[in-house]
Amino acid sequence: xxxxxxxxxxxxxxxxxxxxxxxxxxxxxxxxxxxxxxxxxxxxxxxxxxxxxxxxxxxxxxxxxxxxxxxxxxxxxxxxxxxxxxxxxxxxxxxxxxxxxxxxxxxxxxxxxxxxxxxxxxxxxxxxxxxxxxxxxxxxxxxxxxxxxxxxxxxxxxxxxxxxxxxxxxxxxxxxxxxxxxxxxxxxxxxxxxxxxxxxxxxxxxxxxxxxxxxxxxxxxxxx
Amino acid sequence: xxxxxxxxxxxxxxxxxxxxxxxxxxxxxxxxxxxxxxxxxxxxxxxxxxxxxxxxxxxxxxxxxxxxxxxxxxxxxxxxxxxxxxxxxxxxxxxxxxxxxxxxxxxxxxxxxxxxxxxxxxxxxxxxxxxxxxxxxxxxxxxxxxxxxxxxxxxxxxxxxxxxxxxxxxxxxxxxxxxxxxxxxxxxxxxxxxxxxxxxxxxxxxxxxxxxxxxxxxxxxxxxxxxxxxxxxxxxxxxxxxxxxxx
Amino acid sequence: xxxxxxxxxxxxxxxxxxxxxxxxxxxxxxxxxxxxxxxxxxxxxxxxxxxxxxx
Numbered sequence: 001x002x003x004x005x006x007x008x009x010x011x012x013x014x015x016x017x018x019x020x021x022x023x024x025x026x027x028x029x030x031x032x033x034x035x036x037x038x039x040x041x042x043x044x045x046x047x048x049x050x051x052x053x054x055x056x057x058x059x060x061x062x063x064x065x066x067x068x069x070x071x072x073x074x075x076x077x078x079x080x081x082x083x084x085x086x087x088x089x090x091x092x093x094x095x096x097x098x099x100x101x102x103x104x105x106x107x108x109x110x111x112x113x114x115x116x117x118x119x120x121x122x123x124x125x126x127x128x129x130x131x132x133x134x135x136x137x138x139x140x141x142x143x144x145x146x147x148x149x150x151x152x153x154x155x156x157x158x159x160x161x162x163x164x165x166x167x168x169x170x171x172x173x174x175x176x177x178x179x180x181x182x183x184x185x186x187x188x189x190x191x192x193x194x195x196x197x198x199x200x201x202x203x204x205x206x207x208x209x210x211x212x213x214x215x216x217x218x219x220x221x222x223x224x
Numbered sequence: 225x226x227x228x229x230x231x232x233x234x235x236x237x238x239x240x241x242x243x244x245x246x247x248x249x250x251x252x253x254x255x256x257x258x259x260x261x262x263x264x265x266x267x268x269x270x271x272x273x274x275x276x277x278x279x280x281x282x283x284x285x286x287x288x289x290x291x292x293x294x295x296x297x298x299x300x301x302x303x304x305x306x307x308x309x310x311x312x313x314x315x316x317x318x319x320x321x322x323x324x325x326x327x328x329x330x331x332x333x334x335x336x337x338x339x340x341x342x343x344x345x346x347x348x349x350x351x352x353x354x355x356x357x358x359x360x361x362x363x364x365x366x367x368x369x370x371x372x373x374x375x376x377x378x379x380x381x382x383x384x385x386x387x388x389x390x391x392x393x394x395x396x397x398x399x400x401x402x403x404x405x406x407x408x409x410x411x412x413x414x415x416x417x418x419x420x421x422x423x424x425x426x427x428x429x430x431x432x433x434x435x436x437x438x439x440x441x442x443x444x445x446x447x448x449x450x451x452x453x454x455x456x457x458x459x460x461x462x463x464x465x466x467x468x469x470x471x
Numbered sequence: 472x473x474x475x476x477x478x479x480x481x482x483x484x485x486x487x488x489x490x491x492x493x494x495x496x497x498x499x500x501x502x503x504x505x506x507x508x509x510x511x512x513x514x515x516x517x518x519x520x521x522x523x524x525x526x
Contacts (some may be wrong), residue, residue: 152387330498335491
């Protein structure tokens with residue numbers, strides 16, 4: 001079992017490196033969206049700092065959504081998805097591996113880039129650990145929930161990504177509220193452990209329930 | 225235990241016949257209750273001490289809000305029934321109920337917004353209830369959009385069922401987080417309808433309106449489901465006979 | 472009901488109350504139109520089909 005997981009991860013890794021754009025585009029998008037805001041509302045540091053955590057989180061949401069659209073599509077098109085559904089291995093496990101890879105390639109990288117962009121939005125260094133920890137947990141939830149939408153829209157041709165966003169954004173709202181709430185507390189110097197624990201709860205909940213929905217969605221998409 | 229009843233429930237023809245018998249009574253009762261509730265609420269219920277006559281909007285805002293939420297629960301239940309027991313009728317219910325729920329949410333939002341103007345001074349206020357309603361509307365849109373995007377009817381049925389279940393699991397989480405978010409950003413919470421104690425002269429017409437709305441919802445749902453059943457079973461002889469009789 | 476202008480004014484909140492009730496009434500009508508009209512259209516389509524096939 002462990003070997004199979006490792007093999008799968010390696011396969012995903014190799015596939016990703018064939019299309020480095022899939023890796024870089026969400027990051028560039030993330031940076032660009034954040035850059036839009038000072039251009040839109042003016043560069044005054046106090047205003048930017050007030051809005052910073054919101055901007056970063058919303059940009060992270062959108063970047064994750066965009067990167068999720070193609071999560072299962074290439075596997076769907078070349079038939080490997082059907083193999084996964086039919087294989088004797090539990091589909092939920094395969095799905096978890098796929099989502100884990102996505103989180104490592106998207107969420108983790110967003111977490112690494114965020115402090116730099118946070119500095120540009122006048123965030124003080126003191127809140128950066130909170131930013132990174134909340135984003136780390138949050139993007140895990142985002143990847144898990146978003147994969148549900150990706151699975152349900154896997155067979156659709158055309159504007160699948162817009163529909164994906166429509167389906168998943170309402171589900172992202174609790175993570176957004178918790179993440180930005182933690183940032184607000186950090187900015188005021190208040191303790192953030194409670195927020196992190198809540199985010200951890202959400203992550204655990206998503207980890208246990210989302211794979212079921214993702215697998216169900218994939219089975220539906222494949223059986224067409 | 226009569227499983228035959230349950231299995232009959234899956235038969236579109238049986239559903240059509242039974243709902244046909246139920247329909248006139250349901251229509252009569254709902255319209256009557258609606259008339260009573262509206263007249264009572266608009267003209268005979270006392271006006272609120274603080275809000276004056278704009279308080280009367282409660283008699284449509286609250287029923288619409290309650291229905292908006294109940295309908296989504298129903299979508300999830302229909303989804304589960306459809307997925308677990310493969311009942312076609314459950315999918316018909318899901319398909320037909322979604323737009324009704326969306327309209328109810330819309331009414332709740334609009335009446336809430338209109339009510340807000342004389343009460344708070346603005347047409348929109350990001351309080352917990354209105355914000356949750358708005359998110360609920362988006363959840364409805366998602367289900368409707370998903371169904372429209374998938375051309376294969378069975379696939380669309382299963383996908384929307386999964387989405388409805390996922391949505392319903394998330395609704396308490398969303399509600400809690402929005403409530404909490406609201407306390408973070410607004411020191412005073414003005415809850416529109418949770419008054420310490422509403423006297424019976426005020427909540428009795430509300431109760432009537434809530435029941436009336438439920439009745440109207442059931443009526444509309446049955447009408448839509450009947451039409452959808454006729455469309456889906458178009459080739460069947462009993463459908464042809466019914467259509468011939470109706471013309 | 473004794474004093475129509477007063478009823479319409481609703482103590483100054485008339486615009487709000489009546490627009491809210493009016494919008495709701497409109498939505499209710501909009502909700503019931505599709506199934507009723509749809510059924511009628513289906514019946515008419517069936518009648519046309521019967522005529523075409525000479526039943």
